[in-house]
Amino acid sequence: MTTDPRVKTLTxxxxxxxxxxxxxxxxxxxxxxxxLDDYFVVDVDSHREPNAxxxxxxEFMENPVMRSNSLATLDARGTMMYVPYPAPGGSxxxxxxxxxxxxxxxxxxxxxxxxxxxxxxELSRRAMDAIGIDVQVIFPTSLLGLGMSPLAEGEAQAAYAxxxxxxxxFCAEEPRIKFMPYLPLRSPxxxxxxxxxxxxxxxxxxxxxxxxxxxxxxxxxxxxxxxEIEETGLPLAFHAGPTWDDDxxxxxxxxxxxxxxxxxxxxxxxxxxWIINGLPERFPRLKVVWVESGVAxxxxxxxxxxxxxxxxxxxxxLLTRLPSEYMREMYYTSQPMECDDHDLLEATMNAINAETQxxxxxxxxxxxxxxxxxxxxxxxxxxxxxxxILGLNAARLFNLAEGPGVA
Amino acid sequence: MMHGQVVVGRxxxxxxxxxxxxxxxxxxxxxxxxxxxxxAYGNYCVHAGGPVCQGMVINRVTERLDADKxxxxxxxxxxxxxxxxxxxxxxxxxxxxxPGDPRVRLxxxxxxxxxxxxxxxx
Numbered sequence: 001m002t003t004d005p006r007v008k009t010l011t012x013x014x015x016x017x018x019x020x021x022x023x024x025x026x027x028x029x030x031x032x033x034x035x036l037d038d039y040f041v042v043d044v045d046s047h048r049e050p051n052a053x054x055x056x057x058x059e060f061m062e063n064p065v066m067r068s069n070s071l072a073t074l075d076a077r078g079t080m081m082y083v084p085y086p087a088p089g090g091s092x093x094x095x096x097x098x099x100x101x102x103x104x105x106x107x108x109x110x111x112x113x114x115x116x117x118x119x120x121x122e123l124s125r126r127a128m129d130a131i132g133i134d135v136q137v138i139f140p141t142s143l144l145g146l147g148m149s150p151l152a153e154g155e156a157q158a159a160y161a162x163x164x165x166x167x168x169x170f171c172a173e174e175p176r177i178k179f180m181p182y183l184p185l186r187s188p189x190x191x192x193x194x195x196x197x198x199x200x201x202x203x204x205x206x207x208x209x210x211x212x213x214x215x216x217x218x219x220x221x222x223x224x225x226x227x228e229i230e231e232t233g234l235p236l237a238f239h240a241g242p243t244w245d246d247d248x249x250x251x252x253x254x255x256x257x258x259x260x261x262x263x264x265x266x267x268x269x270x271x272x273x274w275i276i277n278g279l280p281e282r283f284p285r286l287k288v289v290w291v292e293s294g295v296a297x298x299x300x301x302x303x304x305x306x307x308x309x310x311x312x313x314x315x316x317x318l319l320t321r322l323p324s325e326y327m328r329e330m331y332y333t334s335q336p337m338e339c340d341d342h343d344l345l346e347a348t349m350n351a352i353n354a355e356t357q358x359x360x361x362x363x364x365x366x367x368x369x370x371x372x373x374x375x376x377x378x379x380x381x382x383x384x385x386x387x388x389i390l391g392l393n394a395a396r397l398f399n400l401a402e403g404p405g406v407a
Numbered sequence: 408m409m410h411g412q413v414v415v416g417r418x419x420x421x422x423x424x425x426x427x428x429x430x431x432x433x434x435x436x437x438x439x440x441x442x443x444x445x446x447a448y449g450n451y452c453v454h455a456g457g458p459v460c461q462g463m464v465i466n467r468v469t470e471r472l473d474a475d476k477x478x479x480x481x482x483x484x485x486x487x488x489x490x491x492x493x494x495x496x497x498x499x500x501x502x503x504x505x506p507g508d509p510r511v512r513l514x515x516x517x518x519x520x521x522x523x524x525x526x527x528x529x
Binding site for chain 2: 102
């Protein structure tokens with residue numbers, strides 16, 4: 001439109017067909033400005049949607065009838081049997097992308113041509129390279145609601161199949177991608193089998209409990225599971241999610257409300273049960289990570305639980321320290337980092353020992369993703385803390401070798 | 408960074424309701440024509456630096472109340488918004504201001520037409 005050689009015309013409007021590299025070009029520019037090449041960046045929470053390759057996953061589903069039923073469902077309806085979908089919670093109501101306002105949240109439809117690797121690996125690599133990420137831990141978006149499936153055996157079968165597919169077909173192809181196998185808590189025997197079978201496999205850096213579920217995490221049926229995870233040395237991550245099917249969430253009429261509370265509410269419940277029932281005393285070497293609840297909830301919980309515990313100590317008899325002291329030894333992912341009030345953010349970072357316990361997470365490609373600049377731009381963090389949060393804390397937690405392309 | 412006047416396009420190629428997004432020697436700018444008037448903003452969202460001018464243009468959502476303050480549901484107003492495609496921050500296209508916090512405001516540029524060309528003052 002102009003002959004001035006200094007002027008280059010750009011795409012006027014992005015949509016879900018836009019190439020990730022174009023969508024994230026400003027992130028690439030930021031990574032250059034911040035010198036991210038000089039940092040080891042681990043993204044502890046990123047997402048891929050398994051729906052697009054569910055047929056591949058089903059090859060690993062063990063029960064032949066459930067596999068057949070799942071294939072029939074996929075052929076007829078395009079949906080994943082046993083998985084409440086579309087998220088959140090199977091309610092059929094979802095506006096994560098704000099009805100197209102945030103197109104990268106909708107199913108990514110960009111072209112992937114001329115590469116032999118799996119499409120989702122290519123999409124992840126495009127995002128990692130643009131953002132400046134060295135290693136990325138991937139979680140399956142729609143399976144975050146699998147714990148709400150009415151069929152526990154369906155959850156177990158789907159989880160096992162997905163875990164095997166991720167490890168054998170996905171992570172094996174791309175060493176920069178890491179994975180935490182899904183634990184179907186309602187099937188403790190299967191969860192235990194998953195730990196025994198997948199701990200130590202290439203790419204496995206921990207185990208996952210999806211927090212949208214009504215399983216009391218202190219139930220005696222899980223103690224053997226926790227003991228064996230503790231023995232592996234790998235962390236146990238509780239990944240939050242949204243649900244509109246919870247009775248409290250049903251009182252809300254806007255997704256903004258459900259998203260704001262549901263993503264924190266579930267982890268508040270599980271953390272309270274975990275602490276008050278003395279799980280940190282029973283499994284002192286088991287490292288616990290709270291994923292995608294942001295950070296602002298943590299000092300609230302520290303204050304709330306300490307205040308209650310000092311008065312009602314008899315109801316938490318296994319504790320020998322304040323709840324907040326156990327919480328300071330846990331790990332938290334950063335995203336979505338509530339950063340609009342820097343004074344409150346600084347108090348939060350101090351409360352959670354962010355320099356050693358906070359783990360950068362992008363949540364890409366979701367609508368509330370955070371870039372490394374969200375950490376690098378914090379004025380009260382020193383250079384060492386920023387490097388720790390962006391990658392070195394995760395490298396220690398996951399026993400990663402520092403450097404690009406770590407094994 | 409450049410300073411001065413730069414021709415970013417031809418007037419005839421920017422119809423009413425359309426936009427032009429350009430990179431001028433490393434500075435990205437979006438030019439919008441709304442009801443005949445031109446508006447130009449830096450293509451960097453205040454929130455996280457996202458490519459705001461390459462997002463969806465959509466009317467502002469409002470909520471109507473009756474005389475008893477009961478909700479009558481959502482409606483679109485005449486205000487046009489540009490929505491950052493990264494995280495959804497919305498800005499009034501005529502003022503550059505975020506509807507929820509007017510202190511959050513896009514960087515505006517002077518833009519005018521001269522001899523059938525669109526000129527931005529950097």
